[in-house]
Amino acid sequence: MFAKKGRLLGFISFSDKIKDTSKRAMEELRRHHVEVVMMTGDHENTAKAVAHHLGISKYFAAQLPQDKLKYIKELQQNGNTVAMTGDGINDAPALAQANVGIAMGTGTDVAIQSADLTLLKGDLMGIAKARILSEKLLKNIRQNLFFAFIYNILGIPIAAGLLYPFFGILLSPMIAAAAMSVSSLSVILNSLRLNGIDLTIHHNR
Known part of the structure; x- marks a missing residue:
């Protein structure tokens, strides 16, 4: 002053x-x-x-x-x-x-x-940016849970012989193991998509 x-x-x-x-x-x-x-x-x-x-x-x-x-x-x-x-x-x-x-x-x-x-x-x-990433992450987790449940809901009953009385189909343990591997692979690949998220925030004038 x-x-x-x-x-x-x-x-x-x-x-x-x-x-x-x-x-x-x-x-x-x-x-x-x-x-x-x-x-x-x-x-x-x-x-x-x-x-x-x-x-x-x-x-x-x-x-x-x-x-x-x-x-x-x-x-x-x-x-x-x-x-x-x-x-x-x-x-x-x-x-x-x-x-x-x-x-x-x-x-x-x-x-x-x-x-x-x-x-x-x-x-x-x-x-x-953290808010955007957290929303994408939660969405990805829900998708992974969906993949895991679908594989188990469909695979476990078939592996237990559910189709055998009707169609005479038994699921080979090798095929069951491969199906579970595909389940894990789909979850991993889906999670890796997070690396490609665009966090750019455009300024609206």
């Missing part, structure tokens, strides 16, 4: 630059109906400016570790599934309490140890 004879001439302010990808990440989460809440230990004015820039309507400033923990517990008691993202020591209790704790790899060791998931880069876009 610069002043002369009690008159304000000007002032200089410093702030951390918000990454462009942070705003895109918030837009992507809201587009998929994820409610975003910002809780920070920063001053009200700082929190308000950041929330406004990111398009976050609900935020809490001057939050202590116990405040963050209490709020997450309240959300869970109301039937919400909560994912918490943080990088500091003050975030550790909330990260441990959340259904999914997400720590930034650029943060403190305590935060990383308290979280379920760690993003190697300190980029909020990783949260949006």
